[in-house]
Structures are given as structure tokens and as C-alpha cells.
Amino acid sequence: MIKLHEAYEIVISTKIKLGTENIELQNSLGRVLAEDVFSDLNMPPFDKSAMDGFACRYQDLYNELEQIEVIPAGKMPEKTIGKNQCSKIMTGAPIPKGADTVFIVEDSKEISPNKIIYTKPKPEIDICSTESGNAGKSNICLIGEDIQQGAKVLDKGILIKPQHVAVLASVGCVKPLVSKRPRIAVIATGSELVEPEIKPTLSQIRNSNGSQMMAQLNNLNVDANYYGIAIDDEKATQDIFEKAMSENDIIMLSGGVSEGDFDFVPKILRNAGFEIKFDRVAVQPGKPTTFATAENKICFGMPGNPVSSFVQFELLLKPLLYKLMKHDVKLLNVILPMASDFTRKRAGRFSWIPVTISEKGEVEVIDYHGSAHINGLVFADGLIGIPIGIKSLKKGELINVRQI
Numbered sequence: 399m400i401k402l403h404e405a406y407e408i409v410i411s412t413k414i415k416l417g418t419e420n421i422e423l424q425n426s427l428g429r430v431l432a433e434d435v436f437s438d439l440n441m442p443p444f445d446k447s448a449m450d451g452f453a454c455r456y457q458d459l460y461n462e463l464e465q466i467e468v469i470p471a472g473k474m475p476e477k478t479i480g481k482n483q484c485s486k487i488m489t490g491a492p493i494p495k496g497a498d499t500v501f502i503v504e505d506s507k508e509i510s511p512n513k514i515i516y517t518k519p520k521p522e523i524d525i526c527s528t529e530s531g532n533a534g535k536s537n538i539c540l541i542g543e544d545i546q547q548g549a550k551v552l553d554k555g556i557l558i559k560p561q562h563v564a565v566l567a568s569v570g571c572v573k574p575l576v577s578k579r580p581r582i583a584v585i586a587t588g589s590e591l592v593e594p595e596i597k598p599t600l601s602q603i604r605n606s607n608g609s610q611m612m613a614q615l616n617n618l619n620v621d622a623n624y625y626g627i628a629i630d631d632e633k634a635t636q637d638i639f640e641k642a643m644s645e646n647d648i649i650m651l652s653g654g655v656s657e658g659d660f661d662f663v664p665k666i667l668r669n670a671g672f673e674i675k676f677d678r679v680a681v682q683p684g685k686p687t688t689f690a691t692a693e694n695k696i697c698f699g700m701p702g703n704p705v706s707s708f709v710q711f712e713l714l715l716k717p718l719l720y721k722l723m724k725h726d727v728k729l730l731n732v733i734l735p736m737a738s739d740f741t742r743k744r745a746g747r748f749s750w751i752p753v754t755i756s757e758k759g760e761v762e763v764i765d766y767h768g769s770a771h772i773n774g775l776v777f778a779d780g781l782i783g784i785p786i787g788i789k790s791l792k793k794g795e796l797i798n799v800r801q802i
């Protein structure tokens with residue numbers, strides 16, 4: 399049996415080649431960017447008005463101004479602002495030549511046709527300050543102040559979120575280069591299993607792991623493919639396994655990795671040319687987690703119990719999948735106080751326990767009966783890790799909560 403951190407090191411250092419591909423921008427959400435992206439233009443591309451208002455020379459602000467033009471967004475100004483002149487300007491429109499200030503519509507008054515005044519009183523000390531901090535330039539966004547042409551806007555390796563899609567769009571990167579998604583086969587083993595639409599008979603249970611594994615994988619936007627239930631028969635399991643292996647990079651099995659008479663998975667892995675890197679981990683839940691590799695192939699044998707399978711996915715498979723797609727995943731951890739004392743009976747394994755975060759921001763341990771207690775995860779906001787040797791946690795003690 400190996401320690402969890404040793405298992406993690408073995409898993410995370412495993413490599414298979416995935417390659418890259420260009421995809422449509424609208425399909426890029428949740429993919430991992432495989433190139434640095436640079437801006438093809440300045441942003442803003444020209445000095446533009448940040449408000450609806452009037453553009454003028456700062457030195458004329460308290461004079462009566464003559465309006466000489468209306469400048470809508472999307473149109474170049476035709477006139478240059480001279481002494482005591484202004485142009486009505488819309489948000490996003492280019493600033494006319496000669497102007498260095500925009501005052502907002504709400505602070506203006508048309509005293510007669512095309513005669514505009516600024517209605518704010520003149521300050522006693524004229525500090526020429528502006529809200530945007532550009533001395534002398536009020537309500538004007540300067541060319542290139544957000545992004546300079548040629549500057550890097552996104553780093554290779556980011557996981558593309560909606561805000562990144564916006565940046566890609568703004569620099570015209572309509573076919574971003576992304577890492578290819580690993581193809582992953584999901585197989586549930588066990589003669590007691592029936593698919594969810596079937597009402598189990600006395601000795602049967604519903605296959606919840608198949609759906610759980612597919613959902614966990616789909617959450618990471620990888621190419622997950624369901625291969626159904628393999629009954630506890632060596633030949634039947636081997637046939638499904640071989641088909642899945644020929645069509646995928648990674649195989650995720652559940653069940654069949656314990657010590658039972660019908661737990662064939664290790665034998666099938668060896669027959670298929672896999673090297674079993676570990677098959678017992680000092681972790682709870684999930685001790686029988688099995689990890690094996692072959693040339694450009696990976697197999698995860700998850701424990702049959704649903705909570706174990708869930709937790710081992712979070713601890714081992716999820717970081718590996720991101721790593722294979724060349725994304726350096728930052729797991730979401732928050733440090734919060736325990737809501738009450740917690741004690742466990744044995745401390746021989748690294749334990750991961752589902753918790754909720756209360757409205758007061760305290761960590762409440764979920765009453766969880768064991769690794770088959772699938773409902774234990776229903777209200778879980780995260781998991782807390784309790785290292786080997788530690789038996790209890792005190793109320794108020796700060797603990798790292800890994801969000802799930």
C-alpha cells in the first residue's frame with residue numbers, strides 16, 4: 399500500500415501525447431489554450447469618449463460653448479474643436495481633434511439652440527483632476543490604455559472561461575489553438591448492476607457510478623464515452639475493455655478491483671499489456687484504487703463504492719486530466735474554522751471527509767456512513783483532508799476545504 403502523495407506523484411507524472419487543434423471560437427469554452435495570444439490592435443483603438451456628453455477644450459469648460467457637430471459611436475468626427483466650441487459626443491465615439499475633455503450630458507444645459515454651458519460650479523482650486531486619473535483628460539479613454547498592439551493578452555495553458563472568450567474575440571482570434579481532449583472510456587463492472595431506468599430485483603443495485611463518472615468527466619469537458627456494464631465474467635469484461643482501449647486514450651473502470659473472487663480487473667489489465675503502478679492507497683475512502691499504464695494508454699480502476707470513486711476522481715484523475723491537456727490546475731481551497739469538534743476512530747489512512755460550509759463560514763462535517771453512502775455527498779460543498787496520524791480536530795481550528 400502506498401501513501402496518497404506517492405500515488406499522486408505517480409499519476410501526475412504520467413504522460414500520453416494528445417496534440418493540439420484549432421477550433422471555432424464559439425466552441426472554445428472549457429478548452430485549454432495551447433498558444434500565447436497577442437493583440438493585433440490597440441485597445442481602445444482610438445481616443446474615445448467614456449460618456450455621453452460634450453467634447454471641448456478644458457480651458458473653455460466654464461465658457462458658453464457653440465455646438466458644431468454631433469458624433470455618434472462608429473463615426474469619425476469631421477470638425478476640429480476650436481476656442482469656445484464643443485461637439486455632442488456619444489459613448490464609444492472618437493474624440494474630435496482639439497478636444498481634451500468630455501463633460502457629461504447630465505452636467506450640461508442648452509441655453510439657446512446650439513449654445514451649451516457646463517452647469518457644475520467652478521472649483522476654488524483647479525486641480526485639473528479627472529476620475530480616470532489622466533491629468534487634463536476627463537472622461538476620455540486613451541488609445542492603447544487597456545492593451546497595447548502586440549501585447550500578450552492570454553497565456554498558453556489557461557482554461558478558457560467566458561471572460562477569455564471575450565478577449566479572444568476582441569483580438570480577432572477566431573480559431574484558437576487548444577489542446578486535444580483526451581478520449582476516456584467509462585466502464586462499470588459488476589453482475590449486480592442494472593442501468594438506472596430498470597427497477598432492481600432483490601440482489602441488484604442501480605449503476606450510479608456510470609452516470610457519476612460520465613458527469614465528472616463531462617464537467618471537465620473531456621471526450622467521455624460510455625461503454626456500459628461489464629458483468630463479472632472475465633471474457634465479457636475483457637471484450638469490453640479491449641474495445642474501449644482501442645478507441646480511447648484512458649479507461650476509467652469502476653468496481654472489480656477489490657479482493658473478491660470476481661474482481662478480474664487486475665488480471666485483465668496485465669493481459670492487455672498494462673503495468674499496474676499501484677493497486678492500494680492509504681486513503682479513505684478509496685483504498686483499492688488501481689492505476690495502470692501501457693504505451694500511450696492509462697487505466698484508472700476506481701473502487702466500486704460511489705463515494706470512493708467520486709473522491710478518487712477529485713484527488714487523482716481530475717488533476718491528471720488537466721495536466722495532460724497542459725493546464726496547471728489551481729484547486730479551489732478555502733481555509734475556514736471547524737464548526738465543532740471532530741474525532742475519527744482510526745488514523746492509519748489519509749482521510750477525505752465531505753463537509754458543508756455554513757452561512758457563518760464554518761466547516762460542518764457531514765454525517766457520512768461510509769463509502770457506499772452516496773447521499774453523503776448531496777450537500778457537500780467540499781472535502782477536508784485529515785493526514786495519517788491525526789485523529790481529531792477541535793472546534794474553531796482552521797482547516798483547508800477543497801471545494802468540489
Ligand code: AMP
Pocket residue numbers: 586587588590591603604605606607608652653654655656658701702703704770
Ligand atoms: P466492488 O469494488 O466491485 O467490489 O464493489 C464495491 C461495492 O460498490 C459493492 O457494494 C458494489 O455493489 C458497489 N458498486 C460497484 N459498482 C457500482 C456501480 N457502478 N454503481 C453503484 N454501486 C456500485
Ligand code: MG
Pocket residue numbers: 587588589653654702
Ligand atoms: Mg464488483
